[in-house]
Amino acid sequence: MSSPEVAALLARSHELGADPRNTNYAGGNASAKAEAADPVTGRPVPLMWVKGSGGDLGTLTEAGLAVLRLDRLRSLAGVYPGADREDEMVGAFDYCLHGKGGAAPSIDTAMHGLVDAAHIDHLHPDAGIALATAADGEALTKECFGNRVAWVPWRRPGFQLGLDIAAVKRENPAAIGVILGGHGITAWGATSEECKANSLHIIRTAEDFIARRGKSEPFGPVLDGYAALPEDERRRRAAALAPLLRGLASADRPQVGHFDDSGEVLDFLARERHPHLAALGTSCPDHFLRTKVRPLVLDLPPTASFDEVADRLRELHAAYRDDYRAYYERFATPDSPPMRGADPAIVLVPGVGMFSFGKDKQTARVAGEFYRNAINVMRGAEALSRYQPIDESEKFRIEYWALEEAKLARMPAPRPLATRVALVTGAASGIGKATARRLSAEGACVVVADVNAPDAEELAGELGGPDRAVAVAVDVTDEEQIAAAFRSAALAFGGVDLVVNNAGLSISKPLLETTVRDWDLQHDVMARGSFLVSREAARLMTEQGMGGDIVYIASKNAVFAGPDNVAYGATKADQAHQVRLLAAELGAHGIRVNGVNPDGVVRGSGIFAGGWAAQRAAVYGVEEDKLGEFYAQRTILKREVLPEHVAAAVFALVGGDLSHTTGLHVPVDAGVAAAFLR
Template sequence: MPSSSRHPAVVALLDRAHTLGADPRNTNYAGGNASAKGSATDPVTGQPAELMWVKGSGGDLGTLTEDGLAVLRLDRLRALTATYPGVEREDEMVGAFDHCLHGKGGAAPSIDTAMHGLLDAAHVDHLHPDSGIALACAADGEKLTGECFGDSVVWVPWRRPGFQLGLDIAAVKDANPQAVGVVLGGHGITAWGDTSEECERNSLWMIRTAEEFLARRGTPEPFGPLLGDGYRPLPEAERRERAAALAPVLRGLASTDLRQVGHFTDTGPVLDFLSRAEHPRLAALGTSCPDHFLRTKVRPLVLDLPATAPLDEVVDRLRELHAAYREEYAAYYTRHATADTPPMRGADPGIVLVPGVGMFSFGKDKQTARVAGEFYLNAINVMRGAEAVSTYAPIEESEKFRIEYWALEEAKLRRMPPPKPLAGRIALVTGAASGIGKAIARRLSAEGACVVVADRAGPEAAAVAEELGGPDKAVPVTVDVTEEQQIEAAFATAARAFGGADLVVNNAGISLSKPLLETTAADWDLQHDIMARGSFLVSREAARLMRAQELGGDIVYIASKNAVFAGPHNIAYSATKADQAHQVRLLAAELGEHGIRVNGVNPDGVVRGSGIFAGGWGAQRAAVYGVEEEKLGEFYAQRTLLKREVLPEHVAAAVFALTGGDLTHTTGLHVPVDAGVAAAFLR
């Protein structure tokens, strides 16, 4: 694409997109699009060319960059009206947009390109505000649109996004010169203007006017009266405790067809919706706006028990409802599928609603799961607005299916890059704020896992989590592995943040290097409390959660060469490592029937970047071996068969090798990462 960063139309378009996209009242994440038209010099002819810059497929208005714009020649785009084969073949026009592109680079044109290009307006916004969709999804939306906006906004009946919808809107604008925008039935809004400022002003006027209209005309309790006490929100602590208990079960159910990551929210609007009498009816109607149900599925799974029901009863009922949901979804697919429909993508719910507790949403990664929840919150807001002034009336199920299994949507999914090896996996690493643990957290995150960074050093753990990408990639927990309650709290955080955990690394530890006669009982107890007892407690909680998920899992112990090699002045540390090494064997034997693999890594001589060595262990070991502390790594390397220094990254690589997918039939194994120490060979 020719450089256009200085073109005033592009500057104005990006400014407007960022303003509109920054406020969730205006549009949802990655929802809607905006465009600008202007003249630029054709580098081939040297003559002026009329161009359109429009947000491309898959972008987000709030974070839009110039690279996210598709740039098209307006004359070629509008010439497509002469070859348009009709609504039955309108999908072919998306491929035709490629022949209208101006220059190289830029984003792929989206299905909404025609909406922008065929409109005789210099600037166009297409948005999905909750207030606008509420009118678009009301049973008498056309009447309400007139009442709300007068003749400044025109109603356009539901039509699937595409070339014909662009023609329809262009005709409406031509027939209504006084109009500044349209409400698209079942969909959203489109506004325009001669300048970027005018277009933005018209978009915001439509959104705010609709908000004020719904507030002024709406009934105070559109979701009906409150249900009994059992459907009202549980106290926060109790609510979050139950969410942590349910999340692994729900994640396992939602991962029947494809492993998912979860997200939990208990915001006020969700809890209020679930406490009201009309929520079962409205939830069953499903979402309406295409951007909504593409991410949430056509309808959620709703628990029909009160929040006060016993946990075991709730879990049993959720399993029954999940089985019924899968049957219903398969029937929905069968009702509408044709010979050329893409295969069914999965029958599990994307949204699960639990009265008194909140909403669980699921997706291929944390961002997708979180955004699905945000979209269902949008759907609740839409239902509230529509019910306040009318009756919520989403588009027909058959239309939802046409979009969900649209060939263009399938093509978009196929263009996505293949998932990383650990995509969909949730890892919890102890001692992850420094040294080996930090290297492991980095590697697992780089390979696609969501990571819970667990460490006694809370601020340092938070810094690592931020480095890994923040809440959609990693969350920190402050945990002392000698404290059972803190470990339970760490796994509860993992459950609420990501839906559970299925890759747990026992790495937390300390090293006390003393001769036997100088080793106190307190030294012995501290060493064993942190590593032997701590690993046991972490593994026990991990196994409890993994069994609830029924997805199998991995537990990895970072043991040591010292687990099998006898060295001087190291009784407490080496004995503890031997304890950890045997825990691997014992747990591998016990947990295999649940698909949980337990393996170990035996490092040695990890000096550089090691938190343990930096904390005094290095000086102690250097004194034992009679070398300078700064040369300890070299000393360890020279006593190995490979003469290579071992770094934290090498240990992290071994953890990935054990968990990354190739060693699916390996459990009870200890992998040496010591550059070759013959005395530590496993026998």
Template structure:
């Protein structure tokens, strides 16, 4: 039975036509043996709070005794105190109970059906948010699906649906006004079939009865793709900075056909102002989006100036919304910045505490666009009123759910770009930054898609091909960061190569190549990083992976050591120049890092081993023995130093170099 429930949940949840990410819940009732009494006991297995149907596993189910859950109806104190019932669910848990029960548990337990599905399909919500939704529901389904007027999720809604099912024995489910659908069945297959019947029948009804162009005529065509994405990359850091006024956010950009079509139409300002309706939607997207009210053809500078004005007005409006409806018991205002910013002709920028939350917020607004299209095609889009939205957004139960979230990691909401990240030090740095909560752009001469996937995929890391000697490729790498995550906060200049020759053997080509990659390359990367960080207005970190050779004079190393000294002084110069913008610039000076190094594997190791008269495979041990600590320096040791410099504890440190060389006295900083 549990396996059937999980399989049904995964099938329903993996299709976005059925429900949104982490939206809805499913359940099953069955008899099991009470391990204490040895007697049969009726149990309810239901998706717990915060889970996702598409990826649900058994550990995500709450398990409750039905006799105790149903007995709560006898002590229910009424709708004004229904929130107290959620705490009572804990006294109905069976055994260890599994996941925390959600607010919808009553709906599943009180409805007299073995299997129940509650979902948020766009087609169902379109009918649920239509001005004459009750009439349309009857027209669409007859007596097979029943209309339930809007009621906030909770115990009373569970009682309402249970009563409606009892009064309509032919019904397979209901449309919940302003919200979604609920379906039921005697078997798991029947419940799933009824859910899909409601969803598909509603979609068919909208397609057959809906008027064309429900959003009105096109007034502004989207910009061509290349121009659109260049404009988006230019706007993203500015918008991210605005959306992070109260707390730093990660961004996500979407220019799907659904979004671009909506923003090209005459009615999009009116509809966007109405906000979303389904609780799952507006909890992610906020009460309404910020919409740029200029055509796509305006110059970027004019668009940015107007966005700043609109953002200030948005914050004032949101504060007024909070003050209109807040009571002495309401949680404090969580922040007045928008979660969704719509730019006609360009696309949608969505924001959240991490990349997944930002991406999902955008997906929810796409759901809302689909809902608005469906409702407007057959009626008029009429979401639940603002007071009800506030009651849910600042619900004590929602606040409690937020408080249960784990504490953020030190680099959460930070976006990093690491050059030379495919191997060695760069790879170790990228791994450490992701482990500490950052989103990372893995930049290297060669594609590093496998590494980006291993780091967690597009919600954690992306790969870009970047030659640090090429200004256009560097700019493209930062544009990719802006489109994927909203901007940049942390840059690690690690890309490099090494040529080990004596002065007389060093050619001008050797010299120029060494300086182009490291001195010129780190200058170009830092310049683009500073430009984006200044646009964001949130400060930032630039870290140079220099070398002990920047201060230590060794043999046969003129080109490499000279360019490392150049990088070391760039740290001081940029720290002095960028401090007024809150941008800290620091360096890390490692000893030779042999293990995992692309540089050493590419010939440098053999050259340095020959200089010192040791075997190449013994070079790491040789380096270790000449240090005070007699320890080999590994890539992860350098990564540790990068994290220490950027993780928050050294917030007042800039312009310094941290040695990671196990103690090379000749390289002591003076």
């Protein structure tokens, strides 16, 4: 059971972390100190609980806390070799752990242990960083807080910064905290409640100071012609640009995208000073580690044509890569980690919004949120004075810090479909649902496309919500609905890499009873629908320039002539040949097209539940609830085919091991000799 100190620390962390005005996602840390019984001696020992590396205050659990012996941690000051070798102290934290130690200690552990206070918060509030990055931040801090909050000049986080803050606290007994130049705030208290109150006092006082003393238009006037486009036009332009930008941002490694057209972003991009301020880059380490030192900014107004914008973005991307490479070479030393990639994490398009990129949707979204924080910081600093972030050399020391590299190395290996975006039609039931679940489990972001919107929404929620899956209502016979679905995918994740043509239905009738409507309906949904979906997918994938996969869920009926099944069999044969035709045509763009030919999938199937089971059971003269067993018994392996088996075949085709395979149909029928491919 948690101690009272741990329970109070978690409660304080959750309250502070729940409000983005206080700190950003996964930013900052909090700690508590108290005595506890040593399980070996039974005697009380001083302990410190502190948020571990990589955790988030708003969602912190006890498992996310590092637990250290405070007496041992403070004894490290006696063997500290100096600022030039302070990184060595991080390894020494392992010798201070209590028991199994909990989470890995972060670089800020020294600050929490060395400062003489029972409870400490280190946060990255926009208002606090605005003071910290103002050109005359020290004087403004004095004006804002008097002797209640002290100023600590910029220093990279680490052991020496902990010693500096500890000294400032000793020398300023009236202080409740400090502003850390270029970085954020630290506050303390004798109790958890007092610490929280002091943190909030610093943040709210800084907010009020900026509002009261700051000028009204810190970013300058609105530039002529740079106002935001109307919402519909803006989002259509964004959806059109997203695949292009995602392809550019993935030059070194594949990325997932996120789009933000919030008011604060659009206002910043409409203002006169945005090019200058954006070029200065972000300052707080938590910001630029996720956003890179600066964004790519389009220097054309919203009135420019799409082709003009696209051409200019390509030019700017090439220049950005050259500049980033020069930045790396300017500051790298022989022991610096290799350059991780020269593509932008943030792209700003005036009148449209911000595109952010990362290894997954959450990382991309958080990068965008951090840049919004940076905009707020710039606004506050410019309102009071002049925005002056830390030097590029210092940014490089953090971005390519050996400790940061070690932190990245501790990350789990990505799943096979990480960074890939899949759009599955007919995804709310049966084979489509199983496929969406499998692709999501393997790391893909999934667009759950189905004519049944409520069921699609339910599945998207089950798969993890907006960072993992989104639902789109789409009738695959409708060109505009298909185009809208791909626009939604582009806005949600930056583009699409993998399409599964699964939407379908079936009507089982003899030839003479098959109506034109029966024929047209099945061909419209499957043959025409998969053609329309593939055409839109190819358009987007070609613009994206990252290759891709299109998989058709065809059927053994594409090659097997079953009874009373002319319309369904014919449309499945159409789909099967689309696979071959499109594989031949799209291969030049790196787009692979393959198919899966299942036998009848009865259990969990939307088609069979909709009447097809009863019709086929009547044709074969078996009871409807025995149809799956009947199908199994006519196969070589005597096994029933389930939706999960088809989903497994889809993954086999797109998971990476069959990278040189296209134009293939994979039978998933437990062995139907009459359907063997020849």
